[in-house]
Amino acid sequence: MPSGDHTAVTAIRGAMLTFTGDPFAQPVRDVRRYESDAIVLMADGRIVDCGPAADVAARVPAGTPVTHYPNALISAGFIDAHVHYPQLPVIGAGGKPLLEWLTAYTFPAEARFGDIDYARPIAARYVAENLRNGITTAAVFGTVHRASVDALFEEAERHDLRIICGKVLMDRHAPAELLDTAERGYDEGKSLIERWHGRGRLSYAITPRFAATSTPEQLELAGTLWRETPGAYLQSHVAENADEVSWIASLYPSHARYLDVYAHHGLLGRRAVYAHGIHLDDADFESLHVSGTALAHCPTSNNFLGSGLFSLHRARSEQRPVRVGLGTDLGGGTSFSMLRTMQAASEVAHLGGHPLSPSRAWWLATRGGAEALDVDDRVGTLAPGYEADVVVLDLASTPLIEFRMRYAADIDDVLAVQFALGDDRAVRATYVAGGLAWDRDATPRM
Ligand SMILES: [Zn+2]
Numbered sequence: 001m002p003s004g005d006h007t008a009v010t011a012i013r014g015a016m017l018t019f020t021g022d023p024f025a026q027p028v029r030d031v032r033r034y035e036s037d038a039i040v041l042m043a044d045g046r047i048v049d050c051g052p053a054a055d056v057a058a059r060v061p062a063g064t065p066v067t068h069y070p071n072a073l074i075s076a077g078f079i080d081a082h083v084h085y086p087q088l089p090v091i092g093a094g095g096k097p098l099l100e101w102l103t104a105y106t107f108p109a110e111a112r113f114g115d116i117d118y119a120r121p122i123a124a125r126y127v128a129e130n131l132r133n134g135i136t137t138a139a140v141f142g143t144v145h146r147a148s149v150d151a152l153f154e155e156a157e158r159h160d161l162r163i164i165c166g167k168v169l170m171d172r173h174a175p176a177e178l179l180d181t182a183e184r185g186y187d188e189g190k191s192l193i194e195r196w197h198g199r200g201r202l203s204y205a206i207t208p209r210f211a212a213t214s215t216p217e218q219l220e221l222a223g224t225l226w227r228e229t230p231g232a233y234l235q236s237h238v239a240e241n242a243d244e245v246s247w248i249a250s251l252y253p254s255h256a257r258y259l260d261v262y263a264h265h266g267l268l269g270r271r272a273v274y275a276h277g278i279h280l281d282d283a284d285f286e287s288l289h290v291s292g293t294a295l296a297h298c299p300t301s302n303n304f305l306g307s308g309l310f311s312l313h314r315a316r317s318e319q320r321p322v323r324v325g326l327g328t329d330l331g332g333g334t335s336f337s338m339l340r341t342m343q344a345a346s347e348v349a350h351l352g353g354h355p356l357s358p359s360r361a362w363w364l365a366t367r368g369g370a371e372a373l374d375v376d377d378r379v380g381t382l383a384p385g386y387e388a389d390v391v392v393l394d395l396a397s398t399p400l401i402e403f404r405m406r407y408a409a410d411i412d413d414v415l416a417v418q419f420a421l422g423d424d425r426a427v428r429a430t431y432v433a434g435g436l437a438w439d440r441d442a443t444p445r446m
Pocket of ligand 1: 082083237275329332
């Protein structure tokens with residue numbers, strides 16, 4: 001579906017929720033903006049006006065139709081800080097911990113992505129699912145093959161979607177058909193960067209899978225390529241699973257801790273995003289904080305693979321907050337829905353003894369995720385000047401939710417109910433760069 005005519009003015013009306021700051025650092029009432037009846041005005045791909053309908057209505061250009069979404073909540077589009085699109089064909093393949101899961105399901109699935117004709121329909125399905133779930137920015141792993149990245153960027157560009165992606169770097173400990181070399185990984189990354197990085201809303205991420213599948217030489221060249229490429233990302237995994245942590249210790253005996261392996265090769269810093277970070281200690285969080293490195297918290301995946309409980313409370317400590325976004329981590333994760341992901345994050349926080357407020361969870365899925373991906377000056381917030389990536393949630397998407405909402409006490413209760421009971425059916429509409437990219441009620445169900 002095309003994302004619409006960006007030069008036209010688009011106006012939508014409904015309740016609105018957004019954040020102007022960090023609710024982990026400031027009282028939520030100071031940074032949460034909720035309007036029970038708002039208008040959001042979009043033009044040329046950006047939000048040009050938003051606020052109480054009573055105020056904004058007078059500024060809507062004459063003749064502009066206003067699409068009214070009753071019983072809905074307008075929010076900044078969701079941000080998925082970590083996901084593997086090539087794993088869509090193995091979502092839900094279960095019953096194994098991380099390292100066995102990689103060998104049994106993931107590597108065979110990824111092996112086919114050298115063929116762009118195989119990759120394209122999966123990239124198309126991935127982008128379609130993002131739109132159906134209100135995800136408008138994502139940091140995505142390809143496979144080791146260049147074609148995997150070409151297929152995704154082609155599709156993202158067609159929808160004008162803000163996507164960060166890179167080819168996976170692996171030069172050891174994987175099947176031969178999934179290996180590159182340090183040099184080839186660098187060269188292929190360089191040519192993908194020349195083709196895609198900074199084109200429209202696309203950004204390249206240098207993507208070593210994790211320290212076990214790259215030699216020190218490959219990590220070194222990954223750092224070189226990252227430093228050579230202004231605005232590029234570095235994405236990888238860290239401390240997801242106890243066996244993985246032991247394996248890294250045996251592969252890198254001269255490093256006292258897992259994170260030091262990445263630090264040693266110059267792979268920490270702003271626009272570096274590491275998934276999971278479950279088995280980290282306070283010294284690790286300190287170096288993530290100091291370097292500006294982000295973590296992607298992937299609760300459905302961590303639960304599905306039995307990886308462990310991420311301590312959001314420790315990561316977001318006021319003394320040394322680490323940038324954190326939420327990741328679906330599909331296919332290790334179990335849902336494209338950020339509502340389901342927020343619910344899982346809430347449950348994991350409960351299990352860790354530090355409950356997560358619904359407003360903080362919402363911030364993680366929007367503005368917090370944007371901070372983690374260093375795009376918070378562009379997306380993640382509903383305010384004039386921001387890119388017009390917007391999700392409209394139907395607050396009564398099932399009979400039970402409709403019933404329960406009659407008893408909702410306040411906005412936090414509303415959000416908690418949507419997490420607990422809602423899913424992709426709740427996404428009434430998704431706007432990308434100001435264009436209607438998903439309209440649940442207008443599209444025939446498949
Ligand atoms: Zn992952």
